[in-house]
Amino acid sequence: MKWYLDFGHGGKDSGAIGTNKTKESDTVLKIGMLIKNNLEQAFEKVITTREDDKYYSLDYRSSKANKENCDYFVSIHMNSSTNKSAKGVEVWVYDEKSKLYTLSKNICSNLSKTINTPNRGVKISKSFSVLRKTKMPALLIEIDFISNSSVEASLKSDKYIKDISDSISKSLLAFVNKSIVDDGIFYRVCIGEFKDKNDAIQLKNTAISKGFNNAYII
Known part of the structure; x- marks a missing residue:
């Protein structure tokens, strides 16, 4: 938002x-x-x-x-x-x-x-x-x-x-269904592992489309 x-x-x-x-x-x-x-x-x-x-x-x-x-x-x-x-x-x-x-x-x-x-x-x-x-x-x-x-x-x-x-x-x-982040601590969530990079890219793009703008591939 x-x-x-x-x-x-x-x-x-x-x-x-x-x-x-x-x-x-x-x-x-x-x-x-x-x-x-x-x-x-x-x-x-x-x-x-x-x-x-x-x-x-x-x-x-x-x-x-x-x-x-x-x-x-x-x-x-x-x-x-x-x-x-x-x-x-x-x-x-x-x-x-x-x-x-x-x-x-x-x-x-x-x-x-x-x-x-x-x-x-x-x-x-x-x-x-x-x-x-x-x-x-x-x-x-x-x-x-x-x-x-x-x-x-x-x-x-x-x-x-x-x-x-x-x-x-x-x-x-x-x-907006969020909560305050205490003391600057951030928690990261991993949502999948893939052998095919295209599958990883597709999931990342899906996450971004749903509002998770900081999704990335590692």
Whole structure:
């Protein structure tokens, strides 16, 4: 699969800012790059809006995803509220018929348990540009409220950031029947031995046609 990972805001647009000046744009970039690495270790293709602190318009984000013919679009954000006690994860989709509706529920459930935050559930919006203008199924994750002082403090922890990225990664990979690769360890599977090289080539090509793009002959 080809995933489009959209790390919210960036550059002149910092997004929400916590009481102690933690920027949403920096936080989601840090989390998003770890998700990118997890997906790529599982041999998924990943396209991103940005990989540093640069500004890109909403139209640029959806247009790039459409141009790249990505299969799924995932936008990553931190939430904010004037109610400083507000807390919890929520995921937004265009409508209940979205192919990612069940995945969105799983992201909410898994992330809620992982970082011990309320599950605010899946929400519907036809106004979000990246949900409305993308040709592929899309979702937008609001990880938690950066306006909450306890959440903002937790974001200083590398383990907390990794727990968030691993939880989201596991949910995304499970959706395509894969799992996260731990510590960069890869397991190889041999599926046959042949005296005739043509038979080996045929089996390799069959494996590739079924999505095992790293199949090779030894």
